[in-house]
Amino acid sequence: MDNSLIIALDFANGSEVRHFLKPFSGRQLFVKVGMELYYREGPSIIHLLKESGHRIFLDLKLHDIPNTVKSAMKGLARLDCDLVNVHAAGGKEMMQAALEGLEAGTDAGRKRPACIAVTQLTSTSEEQMNNEQLIPVSLKESVLHYASLTKEAGLDGVVCSAWEAASIREKLGPAFYTVTPGIRMKSDSVGDQKRVATPEFARNAGVTSIVVGRSITRAADPLKSYQQWLESWKGVQL
Numbered sequence: 001m002d003n004s005l006i007i008a009l010d011f012a013n014g015s016e017v018r019h020f021l022k023p024f025s026g027r028q029l030f031v032k033v034g035m036e037l038y039y040r041e042g043p044s045i046i047h048l049l050k051e052s053g054h055r056i057f058l059d060l061k062l063h064d065i066p067n068t069v070k071s072a073m074k075g076l077a078r079l080d081c082d083l084v085n086v087h088a089a090g091g092k093e094m095m096q097a098a099l100e101g102l103e104a105g106t107d108a109g110r111k112r113p114a115c116i117a118v119t120q121l122t123s124t125s126e127e128q129m130n131n132e133q134l135i136p137v138s139l140k141e142s143v144l145h146y147a148s149l150t151k152e153a154g155l156d157g158v159v160c161s162a163w164e165a166a167s168i169r170e171k172l173g174p175a176f177y178t179v180t181p182g183i184r185m186k187s188d189s190v191g192d193q194k195r196v197a198t199p200e201f202a203r204n205a206g207v208t209s210i211v212v213g214r215s216i217t218r219a220a221d222p223l224k225s226y227q228q229w230l231e232s233w234k235g236v237q238l
């Protein structure tokens with residue numbers, strides 16, 4: 001998990017994924033399968049990626065009543081992914097139920113997938129949070145609150161922006177994962193993200209792993225782009 005660069009495979013279907021992965025043949029990546037791809041392809045896309053030896057973050061951001069989340073996680077555990085997630089806004093009881101489901105669905109002798117919770121989406125600004133969610137505190141306070149709740153529930157870490165990662169690390173310790181999307185090179189377009197940071201900033205903030213989507217998946221040469229991203233993220237020439 002530590003220092004991973006997770007590629008968000010935000011593609012419409014499996015054949016787009018296969019096309020994207022062709023130049024990466026022989027490399028073992030850490031990839032993220034989100035709603036767009038999973039809702040279209042279902043478990044078969046996970047099997048395909050596992051066959052190639054990739055590590056998988058199944059990003060379905062579960063958020064429902066505890067009983068439903070528990071049952072859903074029990075089913076997802078059978079896919080044997082490395083990492084899954086929920087929304088911390090679902091509450092502590094829901095997060096505990098997610099873990100119970102994961103444990104119940106994991107075969108004896110196997111390690112359950114790590115489970116993290118989304119605090120505030122990186123596409124949310126403080127102004128939106130104050131005015132739309134009616135949360136009258138600073139964005140950092142809200143993220144720290146959700147991170148503490150997540151740790152109390154026994155989960156392994158959070159999804160947050162790189163801007164909050166150092167405070168979370170300081171408060172909850174280095175073993176608690178901070179997985180940060182919204183990462184951009186200075187020249188990249190920000191798109192719908194609000195709390196963006198460069199890979200260098202993320203590294204200096206001590207984040208556990210970064211998630212990078214369009215900057216790599218939409219690049220003219222994705223393999224070259226991935227290598228450049230790895231160098232910036234690791235801070236070394238590879």
Ligand SMILES: O=C(O)c1cc(=O)[nH]c(=O)n1[C@@H]1O[C@H](COP(=O)(O)O)[C@@H](O)[C@H]1O
Nearest residue numbers: 008059120121122159181182211212213214
């Ligand atoms: O849980 C996530 O992965 C996630 C949480 C969050 O707060 N922000 C966020 O962007 N993501 C995901 O991270 C990826 C970011 O993609 P790019 O903006 O293209 O780099 C997308 O797949 C999002 O679904």
